[in-house]
Amino acid sequence: MIDRYTRSEMANIWSLQSQYQAWLDVEIAVTGGLVREGEKHPELANERPTASELDAIKENAKFDVKEIAAIEETTRHDMVAFTRNVSQSLGTERKWIHYGLTSTDVVDTAQGLRLQAANKIIKADLIRYRDALAKLALKYKDTVMMGRTHGVHAEPTTFGLVIARYYQAAVRDIERFENASTVVETGKLSGSVGTFANISPEVETDAMTILGLTPQPIGSQVLPRDLHAEYVSTLALIGTTLEELAVEIRGLQRSEIHEVEEGFAGGQKGSSSMPHKRNPIGSENIVGLSRVLRGYAVTAFENVPLWHERDISHSSAERIILPDATATLDYMVHRLTGIVENLQVFPETMQKNMTRTYGLIYSQRLMYALMDDANWSREQAYDAVQPLTAISWDQQVQFRTLVDQDEAITAVLTKTQIDDAFDYHWHLRHVDDVFKRIGLI
Numbered sequence: 001m002i003d004r005y006t007r008s009e010m011a012n013i014w015s016l017q018s019q020y021q022a023w024l025d026v027e028i029a030v031t032g033g034l035v036r037e038g039e040k041h042p043e044l045a046n047e048r049p050t051a052s053e054l055d056a057i058k059e060n061a062k063f064d065v066k067e068i069a070a071i072e073e074t075t076r077h078d079m080v081a082f083t084r085n086v087s088q089s090l091g092t093e094r095k096w097i098h099y100g101l102t103s104t105d106v107v108d109t110a111q112g113l114r115l116q117a118a119n120k121i122i123k124a125d126l127i128r129y130r131d132a133l134a135k136l137a138l139k140y141k142d143t144v145m146m147g148r149t150h151g152v153h154a155e156p157t158t159f160g161l162v163i164a165r166y167y168q169a170a171v172r173d174i175e176r177f178e179n180a181s182t183v184v185e186t187g188k189l190s191g192s193v194g195t196f197a198n199i200s201p202e203v204e205t206d207a208m209t210i211l212g213l214t215p216q217p218i219g220s221q222v223l224p225r226d227l228h229a230e231y232v233s234t235l236a237l238i239g240t241t242l243e244e245l246a247v248e249i250r251g252l253q254r255s256e257i258h259e260v261e262e263g264f265a266g267g268q269k270g271s272s273s274m275p276h277k278r279n280p281i282g283s284e285n286i287v288g289l290s291r292v293l294r295g296y297a298v299t300a301f302e303n304v305p306l307w308h309e310r311d312i313s314h315s316s317a318e319r320i321i322l323p324d325a326t327a328t329l330d331y332m333v334h335r336l337t338g339i340v341e342n343l344q345v346f347p348e349t350m351q352k353n354m355t356r357t358y359g360l361i362y363s364q365r366l367m368y369a370l371m372d373d374a375n376w377s378r379e380q381a382y383d384a385v386q387p388l389t390a391i392s393w394d395q396q397v398q399f400r401t402l403v404d405q406d407e408a409i410t411a412v413l414t415k416t417q418i419d420d421a422f423d424y425h426w427h428l429r430h431v432d433d434v435f436k437r438i439g440l441i
Helices: 008-013 016-040 042-047 051-060 065-075 078-087 092-096 103-139 159-184 201-211 226-253 281-302 313-341 347-354 360-373 378-395 399-405 415-421 424-428 431-437
Strands: 144-149 152-158
Touching (some): 008 103, 008 313, 016 042, 051 092, 159 226, 226 281, 281 313, 360 399
C-alpha cells in the first residue's frame, strides 16, 4: 500500500498494531474456548484454564510493536516474538497463550478478522456508489443522447439509461461481494496439519463464535487458499466494472464529444504546460488501479497450490496483495463515487451531437417504416435506404433531404410517416419500463 491510494480507515486495519491486536484477540478467544471446554467436561478441568486466568489475560495481556520487532531480530519468527512479548505482561496464566496452537491458526484466523473489518468498509462504499448512480440515472432518465456502438453513432438513447446500466452493475457487485466476503470471514484452529491434535473442534467452534467468524469445515495447517483467490478475483471483477464506467466518462469527456466532464475544483490544474486542460484524471486513475487489482487476482490464484499440508510460498505474497487489494478497491469506489456525485452533464451538447451524422441515426426506423407502412420486404427496404446513407455520409448531406427527394420512398410513405421515422422519441418509449425492471421507479 502507498499513502496516495490508501484511505486512513483501511490503513489502520492493515497496520502492524492492528495485526497484533487481531492475533491477541484470537489467542484470548481460544483461551475462552478452552475454559468452556473445561466447564463442559469436568474431567478436563485440571488441564484447562480457569475463568479467573482468562480474566487475568483479558485484563493484563498487552504487546508493544517495537519490542516485538526487537525480539524478532533474534527469533526470526514473528509469532514467537509476539507470544514472548505478550507473555512478559502476564503471570502464571501466560502458559495458556498459544496453547495447542500453531502459528497459522492464529495468523489465518486473525486475517479473517481483519478482512471482516475491511469488508464492512467496502460494503458501505459500494452502497454509497450504487445510490449515487441511482440518483444520477433518475435525474437524466429522459435526457436524450447519442447511443454509440463501435464508437460510431448508432441510435438515440438517454443518459439515464446509460447510467442505469452501471447502477445495475453496482447491484451485482454488491451481491457478488457479499458472497465472496462471507467466504473469507473464516478461521481454523485445527493445529499443525489440521488434525485437531491439541485443540478440539469444540474449542474451535466456541472460539469462532466469540470472534464472530465461521469455522472452516476442514483445512490443513492453513485455510484453503481457493477461498482467498475467489475473494481477490471478486475484488478485481468489481474493479473492472468500475473501470467500465470510468472508460465511459473518459470517452464522453473527449473534446470532440464533451457531453460530460469530471468536476473541476477551484485552484485545480489540468496540465503543467497547458493552462486550458481539464483532463479526466480521476477516471484514468480508476482505469490504472483496475489493472493492478487484476494483477493481484493472478497472484491469488497462484497461491492456491501449496505443498502437502502447507508451505509459505503464499505468505509473502498475501502480506502484499490482501492489504493492497482491499485498500485499492476502497480507494477506487470512494473516488469514483465522488466523480459520479460531482459529474457535470451537458444535455444541450448531447442533442447537438446527435445531428453530427446528418440524421443517419434514423436509417433503421425508416427501413421499418417501409416494411410496415409500405409492405416492402426487408431486403427491398434495406437496399433502398442504404445507398442514400452512403451518399449522405460521403457528401455530408442531410439524410432527410435525400429521403424527401427519393421518389420511390415518397411514393409509398407520407410526410407524416417520414416525420415519425425521424423522431427520436420513438426510441425512448420504453425507458420507464427498463427503469421499473431494475427497481429505480
